[in-house]
Amino acid sequence: MPNDPMVSPLVFPPVTPPQSALSRRNFLMGAALCAGGLMLSRTPAQADILDTLNKIFLLDPTVLGYAHEMEELEKDFFARARESNGYMQLDGRERGLFDLIARQDAAHFQVLDMERKRRRATPSDTLENRNRSSSLGRPRFFRYPAGVFDNRQNLLREAISLKENVIYAYHGAVDLVRDPSLLGPAAAIAGVESRHLAALREIAGLDPVPTSYEGQVSPQIIGQRLGRRYGFQGGGPRNNGGAQ
Amino acid sequence: MKIRLAQNTPAMDNATPGTMNGTMPNAMSGGMTTESRMNMMGLGPMIASPNLNAPVEQFGATQASMMRASGGPIPGLREAKPTTSAQGITNDIAILNSALVLEHLEAEFYARVVAADQARSFLQGRQRNAAVTLARDEAAHVLNVSEMIVKLGGAPIEKPPFQFPANVFLSPIAFLQLAVELEENGVGAYLGAAPMVANKDVLNFAASIYGIEARHTGLIRFLLGDQIAPRPLEQPRTIEEAVANAAPFIVKDIVMPAGTG
Numbered sequence: 429m430p431n432d433p434m435v436s437p438l439v440f441p442p443v444t445p446p447q448s449a450l451s452r453r454n455f456l457m458g459a460a461l462c463a464g465g466l467m468l469s470r471t472p473a474q475a476d477i478l479d480t481l482n483k484i485f486l487l488d489p490t491v492l493g494y495a496h497e498m499e500e501l502e503k504d505f506f507a508r509a510r511e512s513n514g515y516m517q518l519d520g521r522e523r524g525l526f527d528l529i530a531r532q533d534a535a536h537f538q539v540l541d542m543e544r545k546r547r548r549a550t551p552s553d554t555l556e557n558r559n560r561s562s563s564l565g566r567p568r569f570f571r572y573p574a575g576v577f578d579n580r581q582n583l584l585r586e587a588i589s590l591k592e593n594v595i596y597a598y599h600g601a602v603d604l605v606r607d608p609s610l611l612g613p614a615a616a617i618a619g620v621e622s623r624h625l626a627a628l629r630e631i632a633g634l635d636p637v638p639t640s641y642e643g644q645v646s647p648q649i650i651g652q653r654l655g656r657r658y659g660f661q662g663g664g665p666r667n668n669g670g671a672q
Numbered sequence: 673m674k675i676r677l678a679q680n681t682p683a684m685d686n687a688t689p690g691t692m693n694g695t696m697p698n699a700m701s702g703g704m705t706t707e708s709r710m711n712m713m714g715l716g717p718m719i720a721s722p723n724l725n726a727p728v729e730q731f732g733a734t735q736a737s738m739m740r741a742s743g744g745p746i747p748g749l750r751e752a753k754p755t756t757s758a759q760g761i762t763n764d765i766a767i768l769n770s771a772l773v774l775e776h777l778e779a780e781f782y783a784r785v786v787a788a789d790q791a792r793s794f795l796q797g798r799q800r801n802a803a804v805t806l807a808r809d810e811a812a813h814v815l816n817v818s819e820m821i822v823k824l825g826g827a828p829i830e831k832p833p834f835q836f837p838a839n840v841f842l843s844p845i846a847f848l849q850l851a852v853e854l855e856e857n858g859v860g861a862y863l864g865a866a867p868m869v870a871n872k873d874v875l876n877f878a879a880s881i882y883g884i885e886a887r888h889t890g891l892i893r894f895l896l897g898d899q900i901a902p903r904p905l906e907q908p909r910t911i912e913e914a915v916a917n918a919a920p921f922i923v924k925d926i927v928m929p930a931g932t933g
Contacts, residue, residue: 528899535904595883599747602879608867612908615863615882619906622883623890627900630798636891637805640812641746642883644876 488607489547493663494647495601495614496544498594499537501660504570505590506530514576514583522580522631526587529624536617543613570658584632591625592643593653599644748877749816749823760870765826767865768817768874770911771881774858775813776831777918781840781854782807788841799844799895806851806888813881820877833923848896855889857917860909 506529509515515526576586598618605611626636647662654660785803789795795803818828839846862882869875890900909917 525894525900528901532901532904539905599876599879599883602876603872612863612867613905615866615879616905616908619859619863619882619886620901620904622886623893623901626887626890627894630891630894635805636802637809637884637887640809640884641880642887644747644880 488605488610489544490663491601491604491614491647492540492544492547492610494651495598495617495663496537496540497660497663498597498654499533499540499617501570501654501658502533502590502594503530503537505572505587505658506533508572509577509583509587512577512583514579514581517580518583525627525631529587529628532620532624536620539613539617543610570660572658584628588625588628588632588634591621591628593645593650595621595625596643596645597647597650599642600646600650602644604647746816746877747880748873748875749820757870761824761826764869764871764874765821765824767869767911768821768824768878769826769829770915771861771865771878772814772817772821772829773832773915773922774854774861774918775810775817776829777834777921778854778858779807779810779814780831780834781836781850781921782810784836785841785847792842794842795844795847799848802891802895803847806892809884809888813884816877817881820874824871824874834921835923836921845896848892851892852889852896852898853917855885855892857909857914858885859889860907861911861914863906864908864910864914866908 506526509526510530515523518526572586576582595618598614598621601614602611605614622642629636651660651662655662782803785795786807789800789803814831821828836850837846840850841847859882862878862885866875866878866882869878886906893900
């Protein structure tokens with residue numbers, strides 16, 4: 429996809445990642461436990477230790493990897509949606525909405541992909557896994573439940589569910605983002621995701637804004653949901669590159 | 673922080689729809705008068721409601737209704753306590769009070785639109801639903817932003833008197849166009865302020881409002897027939913810019929409470 433002129437490069441300080449993603453994950457879990465203990469009652473000295481731990485254990489690249497894969501899932505879903513029977517059952521304006529969402533989710537993925545490369549984070553999947561082809565001629569990476577693309581109703585329901593989970597995960601991750609320079613780009617994406625969701629709910633005949641405050645769910649819980657449904661792995665190392 | 677906005681013009685208190693009494697110099701708009709700005713925006717003359725408080729009363733909310741409206745506990749609000757530095761708290765209170773000005777503006781706008789629609793039914797089904805929903809949400813935001821400021825030890829800014837062009841209470845398109853402008857301003861303001869918020873609970877709370885303001889914007893743009901998101905990324909605005917954008921709708925000078933920066 430050509431570079432979107434609206435997507436400007438994000439400049440962040442360079443970060444040196446650990447060599448092994450798997451050992452980094454264990455390290456991070458241990459650090460999180462230590463950090464959790466320290467956070468219960470912190471003296472200024474302990475606060476300094478916590479800040480240092482955060483920098484050493486690089487919590488933000490984990491968040492970045494998670495968001496990266498989440499946007500990749502959306503990009504993939506809406507790209508497939510536009511080639512589905514469900515899409516053909518939408519009216520012209522609804523198709524325009526799906527087209528816009530597909531373009532913008534692809535742009536979100538591009539933003540986060542650029543950011544990961546800029547930080548020199550290690551990709552969590554292998555090229556071999558990603559290049560396994562589907563009948564659509566694209567890397568087979570995520571799986572989808574049977575029938576989600578078959579008709580308008582199923583398509584809308586799945587699109588709304590996916591968007592809600594993505595948004596709740598972004599908001600649930602606010603506390604996890606240590607690098608304020610990452611907070612802005614994530615929030616800039618999350619806002620547009622909320623616009624997408626309101627419009628999708630509107631065309632589905634649902635209350636577009638059922639609550640006065642945006643929901644938040646821990647990314648861990650969202651990751652489990654997305655994992656069960658789509659093979660989402662939360663930015664971690666891939667085992668099989670997707671099913672079917 | 674003193675925000676000097678439009679001058680108070682006594683004649684406006686008795687303004688009749690369709691007339692414009694005097695100009696409203698806006699110090700933050702490069703000397704452009706409010707009237708000329710309204711003309712540039714294609715909006716008509718301004719009117720001020722003769723009963724500024726009445727339209728909002730119907731959306732005054734209890735904590736119980738806020739819980740229902742939020743779908744559960746409001747992020748960050750219950751937990752909020754001033755564990756950040758004194759300067760950080762002062763900073764956060766100032767940010768929240770700026771947000772409160774914008775929330776007051778939106779709440780008043782939608783409340784008046786709903787009241788006008790109840791009187792003359794100028795909106796259609798989905799437009800009416802949207803106006804009622806947004807009125808509910810913005811009233812909730814006013815209540816809870818005020819509550820957050822109090823929790824931090826600050827004083828919420830009082831609601832200023834507002835004025836809006838007459839046609840937004842007569843034309844669905846005019847209503848939606850102004851709603852887009854207000855919501856885009858709010859979204860940009862919250863996004864622009866986020867990196868400056870010191871307290872994590874305040875940040876969570878503000879983020880939960882920001883998400884809903886973004887939904888509002890997408891909905892209203894959709895109802896207008898516009899592209900719901902002109903860009904793939906939201907655009908931040910400075911607090912000063914966002915408050916300046918609200919200035920044409922505020923009748924009087926407002927002074928931020930002492931200790932808010």
